[in-house]
Structure formats: structure tokens, C-alpha cells
Amino acid sequence: MxxxxxxxxxxxxxxxxxxxxxxxxxxxxxxxxxxxxxxxxxxxxxxxxxxxxxxxxxxxxxxxxxxxxxxxxxxxxxxxxxxxxxxxxxxxxxxxxxxxxxxxxxxxxxxxxxxxxxxxxxxxxxxxxxxxxxxxxxxxxxxxxxxxxxxxxxxxxxxxxxxxxxxxxARQRLAYARDREAGIRELPFPFPSYRQGQRHFAGAVYKSIADRKRLFARAPTGTGKTISTLFPAVKAIGEKLLRRFFYTTAKTTTRAAAEDALALMRASGLCLRSVTITAKEKICFKEETRCEKLYCEYADGYYDRINAALYDLWSRETAITRDVIEAYARKHRVCPFEFSLDAAYEADAVVCDYNYVFDPRVSLKRLFEEEKRHTAVLVDEAHNLVDRAREMYSGELTKAPFLELKRQTKAGSGSRTLHEAAKAVNEAFIALRKSCGEGGGGLIVLEAIPPALVPLLESFASAAEAALLAGDAAADRQLLTDMYYTVQHFIRTAESFDERSLVYVQVERSDVRIKLLCVDPSGMLRLMGKGYRSLVYFSATLSPIPYYRDTLGGDEDDYATAIPSPFRSEQLDVLLLPVSTRYRDRGRSKARIAAMLRRVTDERPGNYLVFFPSYDYMNEVAELFLGAGWDGEALVQQAGMSEEERDSFLAAFRAGAEKTIVGFAVMGGVFAEGIDLAGDRLTGVVIVGVGLPQFGGERELIRRYFDDTGRNGFDYAYKFPGMNKVLQAGGRLIRTESDSGTLVLVDDRFMQPDYYALLPEEWKPVTTMR
Missing domain, CATH: 3.90.320.10 (Lambda Exonuclease; Chain A)
Incomplete structure (x- = not known):
């Protein structure tokens, strides 16, 4: 045969x-x-x-x-x-x-x-x-x-x-397919046994793939959610339910966890091609990310060499991480980013950012509808996708760049068409400013997109495209390129503008900003997810599930599951300090919080992370705490820390340290999610506040929208996103079966039934501090 x-x-x-x-x-x-x-x-x-x-x-x-x-x-x-x-x-x-x-x-x-x-x-x-x-x-x-x-x-x-x-x-693919099928058929679960709830979670993932359903799953820290999603997805490939799957994440740390889980299965006999996609700006070999053959030797002749590069890659490798991509890209002199994309189309597993599936600007466009029907999408830390999707499906423009391009392309420069197009858009912004008033900085919501704006932008895009293709040097090329793509995105956003979006204008002095804000991303997420066999949304903090199912584009008949924590209640001691951390009360509360920190760290020495709702509040409490003869080690998060500074911050949390270590950080920041300080590296977490986003501006528009559509706008805009930050920060503490520690919640709202109900069962009951 x-x-x-x-x-x-x-x-x-x-x-x-x-x-x-x-x-x-x-x-x-x-x-x-x-x-x-x-x-x-x-x-x-x-x-x-x-x-x-x-x-x-x-x-x-x-x-x-x-x-x-x-x-x-x-x-x-x-x-x-x-x-x-x-x-x-x-x-x-x-x-x-x-x-x-x-x-x-x-x-x-x-x-x-x-x-x-x-x-x-x-x-x-x-x-x-x-x-x-x-x-x-x-x-x-x-x-x-x-x-x-x-x-x-x-x-x-x-x-x-x-x-x-x-x-x-083709023969290379066939030989590999035989090895893959044999390996998957014999592949055991790569641990001696399943943790509590883990078998149920893995079964739910497999069933959602088999039944062509979306799954929304809350899988607490310690469940082993990465292997619990990857293992059934791999098995589904072996059963020919899938041809490939995407493991999408928001952070580099979770991508590394997926790579580690695949490596663990390979050690148990799995043969599976996986590719990790790294952002172009991070993996580019050149000082500037300019894909021009005269500038970049990896772009010059790329398509003449790519087939040989891919053949060599797949002859020798299955785990295509960033290091592997870079090594083969240098060997064959091909662009590492484009190389990773070409490899991804042939891979069984693709580990990448959300953008490559959900953002129409950067999605893997060559994945045809027929292929999507045999593809599953695993969405790790899915709580992050709501705000990320709002960014993807919103578009904004300001007046200033068009004025600058108008000046650069004055008559006689050889760019008359571009000059007139930039001038027309600039004048449209002037008219918009006059219609909205001359300042104030507030958000002015319009009933609709100004009807004349999009045609003017289309003319500008056409003129900019012609100038760029012709190599017109009259305008600053980088500015023109940036504005071309920004305008194109705005036009595309306008095309999908519907009742889930709104348009507002903000006037500040002579500049004007117009934004098409995607208030409810569920419709676009549903559209971008259409055609895939299954989508699995999972997170340790995907709670309440009905809220995430609603905002992530789910339906009532989608599958949902909540896995119980695998940890014992005795591992976690939860304390509550019922003081007000509302903005108006922070001046009165900071001394009491500092005193509580001294008391807790004196009575229970160890390593602590203390999370605050803002840098200012954090710095004020830290100053009080450290000003009273503190003899331990303290670290304070700074805005805009480099990757090396972040690594140094985390490295200070040493197991068996002689002195107590206290790290001050902000909720929702880089240290509140995706970090793993197991064992004695972290023995206590303090969470100050209920994490509510800052009031005002766009957040209020989101609240009003959900109120107007029959849902609780405060819950959708503030409470649920805020409490998610609380749950993420608290999840840093207990990472393994042998971990134990102290969790302190600081805010009187945690005593209110609606907030208390959002706390995980493993955090209850709490002990009130006096």
C-alpha cells in the first residue's frame, strides 16, 4: 500500500x-x-x-x-x-x-x-x-x-x-510521522501519579478537543496545569483528532514552562516537533530591525536558502527553542524570526504569544481554514487575554504626526500627493478639536466615527504606500512607515467597529487624540477563534468563570471546570488586617500597615513579598517600615526595571537566609505573576488592597458599557480584574506539596460578602488581626 x-x-x-x-x-x-x-x-x-x-x-x-x-x-x-x-x-x-x-x-x-x-x-x-x-x-x-x-x-x-x-x-515528513505516532502511542503520563484534580483536568481538555468545544478551566497553582493541557493535546494528535496545537501565553516564563513540559515528555519517548516563536525585536541579529536586503545579509536571498535550512533543521531537531533557531539561522544565513515562522507551519506544537492567534495584525496568516479545523489553541494565564484583546482590537491616532509629515512634504519636495493627504488629515483633526472644545484633557465620547475621517485616512495610506514603495526621501522614512501601519490598523479597527466599541476624543492644548476603544473584546475574540477545533482557556485565577466566559467570547454550552487545590489547608495561614486602603484613607493606613509588617516579620522570620496597589503607596509604607531600625534585608521594586535588575531582585530571595528578607512590589507587576519561589525562598506574602484598577478615563467607559448592557459594570470594570491581581499575587506563595507560609490580606473589603466570595476556598477561613 x-x-x-x-x-x-x-x-x-x-x-x-x-x-x-x-x-x-x-x-x-x-x-x-x-x-x-x-x-x-x-x-x-x-x-x-x-x-x-x-x-x-x-x-x-x-x-x-x-x-x-x-x-x-x-x-x-x-x-x-x-x-x-x-x-x-x-x-x-x-x-x-x-x-x-x-x-x-x-x-x-x-x-x-x-x-x-x-x-x-x-x-x-x-x-x-x-x-x-x-x-x-x-x-x-x-x-x-x-x-x-x-x-x-x-x-x-x-x-x-x-x-x-x-x-x-515529503519523505522526511513521512519518516518523522511514523516515529511521532509510535512515540505518542506508547507515551505514559510523565509523572509517577496524577496530583489531586489533575486527571480530571487533563480529561476535560481531551474531551473538549474530541467534542470540538471551548473549555474554561480554573486550575489552581500546584495542579500542574501546563502538563495537564499539553499531555492530552499530544494524545489527541496521536488519535488523529488534531494535526497541531498552539500553546499561547502572555509571558516568557510560561513559555519556558511549556518547553520544559515538552522536554519531560520527550524524555519519556515522545517524538514531537515544537517551535517557540520569539518576538522579532528580541531575536533579530542586527542592531536595527530593518528587513532590507541591502542592510541585512539574513534577509538578502532568504527564500533561496530557506528550504535547505528547514530540511537541515528537521533532520536533526524536534525541540526548536530560541537557541536552536538562532544556531541554524546563523548556519544557513537566514532571518531567525522568519525562519521560526516558516518552521512553525510544519510543527505539531507552536509555543507563542497570544498575538499569533488572536491579533489580526500578526497572526499566522498562512494557516488556512482547513488546517484550523485540525488545530487546538491552549490559552495559558487566560485572565491576561481580556485586557490584551482590548489593546489588539482598539486603534488610536493623534494629530501631531500628520502635521509633521505635512511640514516635511511641502510643495516642491516631490511628494505633493502625500503632502495633500497629510494636510487633509491634519485639517480634519483641527475641525474635530473645534467641535469638541479647546482643551481640558477629558474624554469626549462621540456618537460615531466622524464620517469624513476614514476616507481621508484611506487616501493618506494610499499616498504613504506609494511613497514608501518608490523610496521617496522627502519624508522621514521611519515616521512615514510607522504612521502607515498605525493608520492601516485604525482603518481595520473602524471596519470592525460595532456596538461593543466606542469612539472618544481627547484634546490637550494643540494636539488631538481619537481612539476607537474596544470595550468588550468578546466578539472579536470569538471571530479570531472561529474555525479552530477547540480552544482551552485556563488559569489559576480564572474566577469567576462566567465573567471570563462572557468577556473571552464563550457561549453557555461551552465546557467549564474548576479544579480543587491539591494543597492541604494546613500549608497556608491566612491573616486579615481590616483597614481601609482606599485612596482617600491611605495617609491614615500606612503607619498601621508598616507596624503590622514589623510584627509579622518579627514573629515569623523568613522571606516576604509585599504587594501594593501603587508605587507611591508602596514607597511611603516602605519608608516607614525601614525607618525604625530594620536590620533585615529589603528590596523595593522600581518602575521600568531591566531584565537584569528583575533577575537580581528575585535572586535575593535565598533559601536559608540568615536575615529576614522583605521585597516591596506592586500588584499586577512583574513580580506578582509568573514567578516561582519555591520552598523557603518565599515564606510569606502580604497583599495590600483589593487590586481595583485606577478610577477614571477608559475604565469608567468600560463600567458604563457593561451597566448599559445589563451586567454589573463595577464588577466587570473594577472588582473582577482587581481581585484577579490579588489571587495572582497570593499564588506566589504555595508552589509545591512541601511549601507552607503566611498570607496576609490588608483591606476591610475582604470582610464584605461579595469580595470574600471571590477568595479561593483554600484561603478560607481567615483569621482577623487586631
Missing amino acids: SDLVEVSVRSLAEYVFRGGSIDAGFRTGATLAEGTKAHRAIQQTYKETDLKEAYVRGDVEYEGIVYRIDGRCDGLLFDEAGDGVATVEEIKSTGGSVTLLTEQSHPVHWAQAQCYAYLYAKAEKLERMRVRLTYVHRQTEERKSFERMLTRGELDAFVRMLVKAYDPH
Whole structure:
């Protein structure tokens, strides 16, 4: 029986024909919607008997392997020229000048078109096919077409040439797939036994994948949530429920935990390709992140070398971490970031930031709908995704950059079109400022996006794109590039603007800011998650689950589970100091908090982290605490600490230290989440306040929106996000079965039933301090 290899037309064509350099410094950032619009402009001219987005599939056998090739061609036109010959049309949108294109400009496009023609001719037993390649400008809709008349024999020879070139890569994939399936089939759970609740959690993840459902799970610290999600996802690949999964995170530390869990399974016999994607700015080899072939030798000729680099990588490695990417990228002289993305498309597991799945600006766009149906998304620390999504789906602009570009491109500079476009946008901002008043700095909510603004921005984007593609030196290139992408994002945000968003203006002196604020990201998260087989949202602090299910785009019929803590209640001693930490009372409370810290650290020596709602409050209490003859070791978090400074801060928490160590930090900051100080490295945590976000501005707009839509706006905007910070900070304390410690909650609101109900059961009952 022959082996079967499934490959899309696009993947096959790109593998064989891609070549050249990474785009010379500027990418148009065109959206899928823009490309679709250009396609439709042509498809609307088809006759009723013609077919759009026609699915074609066929098998080609080559030296014992059956290649199943499939895809959707843009157009199938019948007897268009009256000669009885069917036409396959491949449509490509472009932001560049179509007049400069030649028939040989893009061999990969011809390869796609000829593959579609072959598959259709073979299925319908046609002797000839007309193959047309049509380019259309995204803004002007100017078109240029090239045609070839080819026999079925010529098409057959061409596709067999493609298959022969692809064959070594396919055989490598088949050999790896056999090793992967054998390894997964025999893979045991990589620990001697499951912790309390862990088997249930892993089973819930597997069932959500099998049943094509979303899962919302609260899995407390100590559950082993990373392995509890990765192990069933790996098993689902072995059962052919999945082809791949994404493990998405908000922080580097949780990405490292995923890598460690995969390594643990590999030590138990797993063979699985995984790729960790590192942000371009962090992994770039050059001093400046400029993808220009004249500047960067790793961009120059990238596509000429990438196939050999990937073949070498997959011949030797399965765990593709940042270090591995960098080593092979240097060896083959390819861009490490683009290399990691190309490797990700062939991986079974991708460890990456939320952006690569949920942000339309940077998502893995080549993951087609067919692939998504066989892909699961595991969302670690999912409580972070609500605010991150608000950022992704909001857009804002200020007046100042347009005024500067207007000045740089005055008449006579050769950039008249760009000058007029920047001037028009600047004048629109002036009109907006006049309509809103001349200052105050407050937020002025508008009923709708100013109707004239988006067309002016579209004209600016078109002029900026033309100037950048032409290498126009009149305007500062970096400023123009930044503004092009910012404007494009604003336009895309405007296109998805709905009842879950609002628009506001802020006037400060001569400048004006307009923002499209995504108040409720659930709709966009649901849209970006559409098509995946399953999405698993999990966190130690995903509580209350109905709130997160609502804001993360879930439905009532989604699965949900809350895993009990695996730790004993005796491991944690929870104390409550009932003082007011409200902003108006902080001056009166700081002395009492400082005295409590002295008392607790004197009675229970050890290593403590003390979390505050703000830097000012923290510094005032720290000054009182340290000013009374403190003889221990103290550390105080500073705003904007470097990675080295953060590492030094954490390294000070030593097990068996001779003196008590107290670290002062802010809630919701870098030390309140994702750090692991096990054993005696941390014996106490003090949490000052209930973590409420600062009142005012956007937060009040969020509150009003949820009030107006029948939900408790204060809970959604303040209480639930605030208490999540409390739970995260408290979760730093008990990390293993042998840990124990003291947790002090400082705020009288913890005694109120609605706040007390949000505390984990393992924190109850609390002992009130006097």
C-alpha cells in the first residue's frame, strides 16, 4: 500500500518556486479583506455558469507515494472565448504598480494556476486548458493579465516536476510521522501519579478537543496545569483528532514552562516537533530591525536558502527553542524570526504569544481554514487575554504626526500627493478639536466615527504606500512607515467597529487624540477563534468563570471546570488586617500597615513579598517600615526595571537566609505573576488592597458599557480584574506539596460578602488581626 501525502496547491508551489529576498524594508500590510475585495471586483464580472472559489483535488503517484493535492482556484470560466476551452484564473492583489509586472515576475503564481488547471483537466478529462494570471491593484482596481494555453500533457509534466522537487521533503515528513505516532502511542503520563484534580483536568481538555468545544478551566497553582493541557493535546494528535496545537501565553516564563513540559515528555519517548516563536525585536541579529536586503545579509536571498535550512533543521531537531533557531539561522544565513515562522507551519506544537492567534495584525496568516479545523489553541494565564484583546482590537491616532509629515512634504519636495493627504488629515483633526472644545484633557465620547475621517485616512495610506514603495526621501522614512501601519490598523479597527466599541476624543492644548476603544473584546475574540477545533482557556485565577466566559467570547454550552487545590489547608495561614486602603484613607493606613509588617516579620522570620496597589503607596509604607531600625534585608521594586535588575531582585530571595528578607512590589507587576519561589525562598506574602484598577478615563467607559448592557459594570470594570491581581499575587506563595507560609490580606473589603466570595476556598477561613 502506498504512503499518502496531503499537500495544498499553494504549499507545493511555494516550496518549489519561492526565492529571492525578504521584502525590501516595507510590507504593505494589506489585510485579507483588502485582497478579498480585489478578488471580488473581478469575480463579479463572471457569468452565472462560471465558478468562483472552485475546490479541486487530485492524486499524483510518484515512486511509491500518493500525493493528494488540493486547493481552491479563484475562477473557473467556461467557453469564455467561444473555443470550448475552460479557463482557470488565478487572481493576485498588489499594492505596487501593475504596469511594471511581467509574465515572469512571479513563478510561484503561475505554478499555483497551472496546478489548479491540471487538477481540473484531469478530473474532467479535458485535453486543453487556458491558464490566466490576473493582477489587480487593491486601491485603484487597475488590472493586468497574462495567459497561457496548455495541454493536459504539459500540465501533467509540470505537476510531476513539482512533486519530484517536493519528494525529499515529503519523505522526511513521512519518516518523522511514523516515529511521532509510535512515540505518542506508547507515551505514559510523565509523572509517577496524577496530583489531586489533575486527571480530571487533563480529561476535560481531551474531551473538549474530541467534542470540538471551548473549555474554561480554573486550575489552581500546584495542579500542574501546563502538563495537564499539553499531555492530552499530544494524545489527541496521536488519535488523529488534531494535526497541531498552539500553546499561547502572555509571558516568557510560561513559555519556558511549556518547553520544559515538552522536554519531560520527550524524555519519556515522545517524538514531537515544537517551535517557540520569539518576538522579532528580541531575536533579530542586527542592531536595527530593518528587513532590507541591502542592510541585512539574513534577509538578502532568504527564500533561496530557506528550504535547505528547514530540511537541515528537521533532520536533526524536534525541540526548536530560541537557541536552536538562532544556531541554524546563523548556519544557513537566514532571518531567525522568519525562519521560526516558516518552521512553525510544519510543527505539531507552536509555543507563542497570544498575538499569533488572536491579533489580526500578526497572526499566522498562512494557516488556512482547513488546517484550523485540525488545530487546538491552549490559552495559558487566560485572565491576561481580556485586557490584551482590548489593546489588539482598539486603534488610536493623534494629530501631531500628520502635521509633521505635512511640514516635511511641502510643495516642491516631490511628494505633493502625500503632502495633500497629510494636510487633509491634519485639517480634519483641527475641525474635530473645534467641535469638541479647546482643551481640558477629558474624554469626549462621540456618537460615531466622524464620517469624513476614514476616507481621508484611506487616501493618506494610499499616498504613504506609494511613497514608501518608490523610496521617496522627502519624508522621514521611519515616521512615514510607522504612521502607515498605525493608520492601516485604525482603518481595520473602524471596519470592525460595532456596538461593543466606542469612539472618544481627547484634546490637550494643540494636539488631538481619537481612539476607537474596544470595550468588550468578546466578539472579536470569538471571530479570531472561529474555525479552530477547540480552544482551552485556563488559569489559576480564572474566577469567576462566567465573567471570563462572557468577556473571552464563550457561549453557555461551552465546557467549564474548576479544579480543587491539591494543597492541604494546613500549608497556608491566612491573616486579615481590616483597614481601609482606599485612596482617600491611605495617609491614615500606612503607619498601621508598616507596624503590622514589623510584627509579622518579627514573629515569623523568613522571606516576604509585599504587594501594593501603587508605587507611591508602596514607597511611603516602605519608608516607614525601614525607618525604625530594620536590620533585615529589603528590596523595593522600581518602575521600568531591566531584565537584569528583575533577575537580581528575585535572586535575593535565598533559601536559608540568615536575615529576614522583605521585597516591596506592586500588584499586577512583574513580580506578582509568573514567578516561582519555591520552598523557603518565599515564606510569606502580604497583599495590600483589593487590586481595583485606577478610577477614571477608559475604565469608567468600560463600567458604563457593561451597566448599559445589563451586567454589573463595577464588577466587570473594577472588582473582577482587581481581585484577579490579588489571587495572582497570593499564588506566589504555595508552589509545591512541601511549601507552607503566611498570607496576609490588608483591606476591610475582604470582610464584605461579595469580595470574600471571590477568595479561593483554600484561603478560607481567615483569621482577623487586631
